[in-house]
Amino acid sequence: MSRFGSLEPDLIQNGGCTDIYFLRSQAVLEKAGVNPHVVLEVSVASLPSGFGILAGLDSVMELFSGKPVTVSALPEGSIFFEGEPVLMIEGYYQDIARFETALLGFLCHASGIATAAAHIVSLAAGRPVYSFGSRRQHPAIAPMIERAAWIGGVAGVSNTAAPDGIPLAGTMPHAYVLSFDTPESAWAAYAEYADPDVPRIMLCDTLSDEKTEALAAARIGCSAVRLDTPRSRRGDIRSIIEEVRWELDTHGYQDVHIFLSGGITATDVAALRDIVDSFGVGGAIANAPVIDFSADIVEKNTQPIAKRGRRSGRKQVWRLQNGSRRILPFTEAPPAGAAPLLIEVIRAGRPVVTVSTEESRRRAAEEMQEMRRMGEMRIKGEM
Structure with a gap:
């Protein structure tokens, strides 16, 4: 041992x-x-x-x-x-x-x-799916899990121990946002200091309403907003996403995409693929x-x-x-x-x-x- x-x-x-x-x-x-x-x-x-x-x-x-x-x-x-x-x-x-x-x-x-990944990718109907299951797996087998998810068709994985050649993907944790005085200052720092090739995707559900934070992040400048609302606080998640999409579009941010994560299942992907641009899936792949x-x-x-x-x-x-x-x-x-x-x-x-x-x-x-x-x-x- x-x-x-x-x-x-x-x-x-x-x-x-x-x-x-x-x-x-x-x-x-x-x-x-x-x-x-x-x-x-x-x-x-x-x-x-x-x-x-x-x-x-x-x-x-x-x-x-x-x-x-x-x-x-x-x-x-x-x-x-x-x-x-x-x-x-x-x-x-x-x-x-x-x-x-x-x-x-x-x-x-x-x-x-690999089978779970392929099933979920198929349900996403062209929307990118990313493997976000690192914290749901034993670290020693992270390379195997990310490799299998990649074979199944995910667009990228989050674990830095993934085999060479598999693209890494990830935005920011809530702890990062809470390290600053306000979400706006966290997003501004990310926009300014993150490596140039890192997409400017801002986490928008830390302290206030998803709609409010999404609009604030869009004003700072972002390519997408990530909604990671805990399942216990979601209510009608489709209604929340539709409201965020409406407000972004109404205020001229039609090009800002919506990235959904947080306990996403195959059922969620099938139900929300028409209003979500990409998905971060954790346990439904890693713990398949x-x-x-x-x-x-x-x-x-x-x-x-x-x-x-x-x-x-x-x-x-x-x-x-x-x-x-x-x-x-x-x-x-x-x-x-x-x-x-x-x-x-x-x-x-x-x-x-x-x-x-x-x-x-x-x-x-x-x-x-x-x-x-x-x-x-x-x-x-x-x-």
């Missing part, structure tokens, strides 16, 4: 972070001389959103690099659905067992965040429910086998020419023109592909767009 309640990476890499029953079972297997060659399949039985975005593959590849296994997976950023295998590991069971806990943890957590993946043996010593409730045998997921998908046994010939979605990423312990954060983000955006298109086609009766 290192400082701040986090583990040393080498402990995870060596299988020291695992469920105890794997170690106890492995000890018995060793004494019994049992070590079958297996294929483990990772999939999920239920998805509340109806879809998932795969993330965390970068960590999985690091975990299994140098170990005597072969791994196939959907490319990171891919959309997946219930019952579809997203990853398969082939090797001797005792070389895999103790790593199942970390494997699932990487995929479950990161995919849950995990994707409940499981890892199950589907082949032992080249023979199909699986526990109850699982379909035996290794499989492939095929994308058909019309955009739909089909799961087939690995040995079955695919439909004409179909493309395989599970690809080999590690061969006998050696990575054979590189996982790129930007490529994963691009893929997620493209597949979300395609999923929306397919949904529209079904509604129109074209499929």
